Amino acid sequence: MKPAKFDYYRPKDLPEALSLLESSGFDGKIIAGGQSLVPIMNMRLATPECLIDINGLQDLNFIESDDRVLKIGTMTRQNTVETSQLIKDQCGLVTEAVAHIGHLQTRNRGTIGGSIVHADPSAELPLVMMALNGTLHISSEDETRSVKAEDFFLTFLTTDMMPNEMLTEVHLPIWKGRVGSSFQEVARRHGDFALVAAACQLELDAHDRISDIRLALGGVEAIPLLISDAKELLAGERLTDAALQKVADVVAGSVEPESDLHASAAYRTQLAKVLTTRVVHQAYERAKGSAVCP
Amino acid sequence: MSLTEINVTINGKAYSEWVEPRMLLSDFIRETCGLTGTHVGCEHGVCGACTISMDGAAVRSCLIFAVQADNREIKTVEGLACNGEMTALQKNFVECHGLQCGFCTAGILMSITDFLEKNPQPSTKEIKETLSGHLCRCTGYDGIVKAVQKTVQDNQKEVLQRS
Numbered sequence: 001m002k003p004a005k006f007d008y009y010r011p012k013d014l015p016e017a018l019s020l021l022e023s024s025g026f027d028g029k030i031i032a033g034g035q036s037l038v039p040i041m042n043m044r045l046a047t048p049e050c051l052i053d054i055n056g057l058q059d060l061n062f063i064e065s066d067d068r069v070l071k072i073g074t075m076t077r078q079n080t081v082e083t084s085q086l087i088k089d090q091c092g093l094v095t096e097a098v099a100h101i102g103h104l105q106t107r108n109r110g111t112i113g114g115s116i117v118h119a120d121p122s123a124e125l126p127l128v129m130m131a132l133n134g135t136l137h138i139s140s141e142d143e144t145r146s147v148k149a150e151d152f153f154l155t156f157l158t159t160d161m162m163p164n165e166m167l168t169e170v171h172l173p174i175w176k177g178r179v180g181s182s183f184q185e186v187a188r189r190h191g192d193f194a195l196v197a198a199a200c201q202l203e204l205d206a207h208d209r210i211s212d213i214r215l216a217l218g219g220v221e222a223i224p225l226l227i228s229d230a231k232e233l234l235a236g237e238r239l240t241d242a243a244l245q246k247v248a249d250v251v252a253g254s255v256e257p258e259s260d261l262h263a264s265a266a267y268r269t270q271l272a273k274v275l276t277t278r279v280v281h282q283a284y285e286r287a288k289g290s291a292v293c294p
Numbered sequence: 295m296s297l298t299e300i301n302v303t304i305n306g307k308a309y310s311e312w313v314e315p316r317m318l319l320s321d322f323i324r325e326t327c328g329l330t331g332t333h334v335g336c337e338h339g340v341c342g343a344c345t346i347s348m349d350g351a352a353v354r355s356c357l358i359f360a361v362q363a364d365n366r367e368i369k370t371v372e373g374l375a376c377n378g379e380m381t382a383l384q385k386n387f388v389e390c391h392g393l394q395c396g397f398c399t400a401g402i403l404m405s406i407t408d409f410l411e412k413n414p415q416p417s418t419k420e421i422k423e424t425l426s427g428h429l430c431r432c433t434g435y436d437g438i439v440k441a442v443q444k445t446v447q448d449n450q451k452e453v454l455q456r457s
Contacts, residue, residue, distance in 0.1 A: 001336075001337035001338065002316065002318070002321075002337075003316045003318075004316065005314070005315075005316055006315060006316060007315070008298065008315035008359070008361055010361075034357055034358065034359075034362075035339060035354075035357055038338075038339070038356075038357040038358070038359075039338035039339050039357065042318075042337050042338050042356070043338060051315070051359075053361075053362060055362060079351070102427070103342070103424070103426060103427025104352060104405060104408070104409060104424050104427060105342065105345050105352045105353055105354050105405055105427050106339060106353075106354065106357075106427070108351040108352055108353050108408075109351075109353045109354070109357065109358070189426060190422075190423050190426040191423075191426050191427055
């Protein structure tokens with residue numbers, strides 16, 4: 001349980017980090033919080049030859065908002081995100097989701113960017129990014145670009161990023177009006193990866209009718225699954241048990257989970273249905289109770 | 295790669311050592327510094343036995359490389375007691391039978407110390423959630439939860455007496 005040998009670099013700023021990443025080619029790996037990377041290095045499932053430690057890049061540790069967009073730097077610790085009042089006020093779905101990641105001791109060290117680029121199909125932050133269709137800002141030595149979450153996750157542990165690229169910040173849209181959100185998951189033990197997780201955010205008009213809704217599920221496919229039919233099924237309507245059942249049935253029909261040691265495909269499908277019902281219902285009730293933002 | 299020099303403060307004492315980049319902080323603390331109070335269990339961040347405090351936050355020392363602790367301040371279980379006097383939490387672990395074999399205890403003490411600093415009046419649910427980051431195979435956790443609850447009560451009494 002000891003990692004293989006590697007070269008270690010501690011760049012002082014982003015250009016130096018990107019230059020190191022460029023020159024190390026496929027052998028280079030960024031380490032931020034290391035809460036996913038170090039376990040797999042200890043087990044020698046990963047043996048990067050060159051580790052580039054970005055913990056010193058304080059410019060990438062920030063939480064900002066310009067009223068429309070919430071911006072979080074890639075090096076921001078999960079615990080900082082969890083306890084940020086700004087995030088709670090403007091994007092409460094993130095706050096609710098982060099509390100489910102690992103444990104206090106791993107959230108103290110783990111970063112928002114690290115979890116997203118690791119892209120575990122059951123992980124909370126990729127699911128939230130998909131649910132809100134956040135934007136990922138990515139840099140290489142030569143180029144800076146942004147990608148929507150819907151185009152970012154490709155398959156298990158694989159994203160749209162190239163080996164010479166690094167995630168620098170994530171942007172999440174701030175919804176205004178009568179907005180409610182909900183994040184729920186089922187795991188065997190608190191802190192474990194979810195068997196299935198669900199995230200929902202919706203907006204209501206003045207007559208309690210759903211005007212916009214985003215719904216996504218984690219743990220059911222190789223990447224977080226966006227249920228794009230949810231809007232078609234629910235928009236313009238007040239939430240009824242029948243409508244809720246219809247969405248749950250659509251979810252059950254669109255997920256194709258795999259069986260593994262932790263849960264059978266049938267159980268995961270059942271969880272997907274139940275969690276869908278719960279998050280949509282809770283988000284709706286929260287939106288009804290929410291004050292209208294200016 | 296050659297060795298790297300690091301300067302770390304552990305329990306108030308400065309250490310200046312040369313380490314291989316792949317050396318885990320847990321191994322550095324135990325083997326290089328000889329502080330064997332920090333225990334090593336799973337070495338992949340699940341059991342919580344190796345939890346220490348780095349710059350005031352409880353973290354897994356098996357998921358951090360020693361080179362990353364350069365210029366950082368670390369506290370291990372050996373640094374909790376002050377002038378030989380155990381902390382209230384430590385005393386309550388003894389009193390409430392919060393340990394049997396003691397393997398998991400050092401990590402739990404470090405986590406709960408950080409936890410109670412940030413959340414001085416936690417609910418039982420919050421205490422149990424925090425303990426979920428630690429594996430204890432002896433106690434069934436009952437004594438541990440009681441020890442934490444008693445510490446919360448003791449701290450409250452102390453605050454009331456002072457005011």
